[in-house]
Amino acid sequence: MNLSKSKYCEGITCLKKLWLSTYKPEVKEDVKESVFETGTEVGELAKNIYGEYIDIEFNTDLKQMIEDTKKALDVKGDINITEASFNYDNNFCSVDILRRIGNSYEINEVKSSTHVNPIYLDDISYQYYILSHLGYKVDKCNIVTLNSGYIRHGELELDRLFTINDVTQEVLRKQKEIEQNIIDINSNMTKEEPRVSLDTYCKDPYDCPYFKYCTQNLEHPNIFDISGMNFSTKCTFYKKGLISYKELLHEKMNPKYKEQIEYELGLRKENIELDKIEEFLNTLEYPLYFLDFETYQEAIPSYDGISPYMQVPFQYSLHVKRNENAPLEHYEFLAEAGIDPRRSLAEQLVKDIPKDVCTIAYNMSFEKTVLKNLASLYPDLSKHLLNIREGMKDLMIPFKNRDYYNKEMKGSYSIKYVLPALFPDDPELDYHNLPLIHKGDEASNAYATLHLKSKKEQEEIRKGLLVYCELDTYAMVKIWEKLQECIRK
Ligand code: SF4
Numbered sequence: 264m265n266l267s268k269s270k271y272c273e274g275i276t277c278l279k280k281l282w283l284s285t286y287k288p289e290v291k292e293d294v295k296e297s298v299f300e301t302g303t304e305v306g307e308l309a310k311n312i313y314g315e316y317i318d319i320e321f322n323t324d325l326k327q328m329i330e331d332t333k334k335a336l337d338v339k340g341d342i343n344i345t346e347a348s349f350n351y352d353n354n355f356c357s358v359d360i361l362r363r364i365g366n367s368y369e370i371n372e373v374k375s376s377t378h379v380n381p382i383y384l385d386d387i388s389y390q391y392y393i394l395s396h397l398g399y400k401v402d403k404c405n406i407v408t409l410n411s412g413y414i415r416h417g418e419l420e421l422d423r424l425f426t427i428n429d430v431t432q433e434v435l436r437k438q439k440e441i442e443q444n445i446i447d448i449n450s451n452m453t454k455e456e457p458r459v460s461l462d463t464y465c466k467d468p469y470d471c472p473y474f475k476y477c478t479q480n481l482e483h484p485n486i487f488d489i490s491g492m493n494f495s496t497k498c499t500f501y502k503k504g505l506i507s508y509k510e511l512l513h514e515k516m517n518p519k520y521k522e523q524i525e526y527e528l529g530l531r532k533e534n535i536e537l538d539k540i541e542e543f544l545n546t547l548e549y550p551l552y553f554l555d556f557e558t559y560q561e562a563i564p565s566y567d568g569i570s571p572y573m574q575v576p577f578q579y580s581l582h583v584k585r586n587e588n589a590p591l592e593h594y595e596f597l598a599e600a601g602i603d604p605r606r607s608l609a610e611q612l613v614k615d616i617p618k619d620v621c622t623i624a625y626n627m628s629f630e631k632t633v634l635k636n637l638a639s640l641y642p643d644l645s646k647h648l649l650n651i652r653e654g655m656k657d658l659m660i661p662f663k664n665r666d667y668y669n670k671e672m673k674g675s676y677s678i679k680y681v682l683p684a685l686f687p688d689d690p691e692l693d694y695h696n697l698p699l700i701h702k703g704d705e706a707s708n709a710y711a712t713l714h715l716k717s718k719k720e721q722e723e724i725r726k727g728l729l730v731y732c733e734l735d736t737y738a739m740v741k742i743w744e745k746l747q748e749c750i751r752k
Contacts, residue, residue: 266354266445271389272382274448282452283473288475290292301509305375305562309407313362316343325355334547336496341365351393354445359407368394371427375562377411377571379428382468388437395438404434409571415564424563424571455683461501466494474485482507484527489520490674521673522645522665535667541750543661545741550589551743552622553582555735556633557728559707566603568640576633577604577710580732581615582740591740597728599719601714609637613647620654620744625678625739627657658739661746682738685745692738699727706731 266274268519274281283290287499294541310316322328328348335344347361348435360371374380386731392400410426410522451457461478465471478487485507486492486500496516505511508524525531558574569575581594596611598604616622631652638648661667662676679694679702686692694701709724716724 266448268356268386268389271354271448272386274451275385275444276382276464277459277462277471278448278451278457279564279694280471280473280476282457283466283476286454286456287476290473292472292475305409307358308419308421308563309358309371309373309425310345311688312407312425312427313360315344316345316360318548319344319346319348321346323712325350328357338375349393349397351396354389354393356390356393359392368399369403369405370401371405371407373407374742375409377409378409378466379430379444384433384437386429388434388441391434392438392441392512402431403429404431406430408564411571413564414568414570416567419563461497463495465498484508484673486511488673492517492520495653520674526668526670527673529670531670534665534667535749536666537750538665539664540661540746543666544746544750547623547656547743548621549587550583550585550620551617552620553584553736553739553743554616554622554624554630555580555732555739556630557703557706557710557732558633559711561711566605566713568605573636573668574629574633575605576608576637578706578728578732579608580729580736582736584740586661593733593736595729595733597725597732598710600710605637605640609644609648610639612637613644616651618647618650620651622651622655623658623739623743624655625658625735625742627655627659632653641656660741667746667749678735678738678742681742685742692734692741694731694734697727697731699724700731 270285273284286529296559310318313365317338319331321327322331325348328346329350331348332344335342335347342363344361344363345359347357347358349358358370359373362371363367370387370390372383376383387404387406391401392402406428408426408428413420413423465474466478470578471477478485480668481487481508484568486497486505489497500506500511500514505514507526508601511524512521512528522531531581556576557578558576560572560574561569561683562571564570564573566575579596583592583594585592594615596615598608622630634648634652634655638645638652641648659676659678662672662681665676669684671687672680675681682692682694700706706728709728713721713724
């Protein structure tokens with residue numbers, strides 16, 4: 264088989280994964296990459312880190328790329344070539360940035376991550392294998408990652424934005440295993456689907472897009488449906504043949520996992536601990552401000568004060584209940600596309616939420632982090648923003664503590680599970696019924712690319728974002744009302 268960097272890495276992670284992607288790609292789950300995970304923008308920018316370069320243009324005819332690389336290498340003197348392409352014995356690779364300094368070569372593999380994942384070492388080792396077998400003297404191998412500690416101030420500083428990780432020694436140590444890996448991969452790429460057990464490699468280094476296919480014949484629910492359990496622990500049970508909830512029922516495990524199994528097998532009834540719910544509700548005082556932020560992340564920070572992958576707030580929804588008999592009020596903010604959204608958002612927020620009130624979030628650590636970051640960015644608004652943060656309460660608590668729990672929550676206390684468990688047949692509270700945006704990652708992606716859309720598309724997307732975020736806080740109001748109903752009964 265003709266191997267590439269990605270096929271080699273797939274093959275050494277799981278032979279079945281490579282087999283499926285080669286012979287049965289139609290069973291692959293559609294895993295949507297978020298816009299900042301595509302790595303294209305990072306790769307393009309990183310081409311500049313060593314100065315001028317010759318770029319080998321992508322061509323579906325790989326022979327052409329190899330030919331173009333040969334021509335580029337004919338240039339005398341030190342040189343940087345991006346996407347330099349080579350083939351050795353049906354093993355193909357494009358080197359993100361190849362440097363020739365004197366008679367030696369340096370391989371640079373660019374990743375949009377902020378750390379060196381072990382699979383990157385296999386990727387770059389495979390490149391070293393090809394180049395060294397073609398007779399190139401490779402002295403250095405680097406994995407170029409993003410520096411999460413870099414905060415943009417003014418023009419992007421590429422030498423600080425990127426971290427160059429020298430992995431030459433690791434690459435040299437891996438050379439012994441590559442030949443055998445290639446033989447193993449080739450001998451398994453027959454017409455027959457390899458028989459491979461589920462294991463940690465199904466989630467590490469990446470969520471495998473064939474997981475649904477590989478688990479299709481298992482009884483449901485099963486060990487992989489237990490919420491919050493470490494995946495390697497799940498694999499340990501799986502390999503012992505303890506898979507269905509009935510098989511797992513008498514096994515030793517953390518009581519919260521056991522509880523999930525017992526509830527879902529119908530051995531326990533809904534749990535509602537009225538005293539604890541009342542105790543929680545008594546910590547909330549009118550007026551109540553139900554708040555939810557939407558944020559997006561960028562690999563390459565567009566604005567000052569932002570680090571790679573920092574959560575940047577661009578939208579919020581706010582429902583307000585001033586007293587028991589007051590009507591529910593709604594406020595919202597959605598930044599214009601293509602600008603730094605933070606200042607206008609922070610200014611509007613301090614107008615919408617006064618000081619010394621009870622602000623309610625669901626999983627408040629996220630909202631608190633956003634408020635803290637805004638406060639450190641804008642000293643003039645800092646006191647007010649930190650005051651909102653101080654007065655924050657978390658509606659998730661009764662569900663996290665399982666003071667209110669039923670089997671429909673499936674071991675989770677996320678609002679996306681709690682809401683349908685409390686309101687199973689309410690179309691008004693069903694995220695599936697929303698137009699365009701149904702989840703947080705869809706909202707992030709939609710905003711991050713909003714400025715690239717036509718005016719008409721932007722209008723539609725903005726409507727989608729507004730109704731999505733409004734449902735987040737409306738859902739919180741309904742959950743709070745439900746808790747109140749419980750203690751009144
Ligand atoms: S789900 Fe696991 S076993 Fe199946 S192809 Fe993916 S990595 Fe291999």
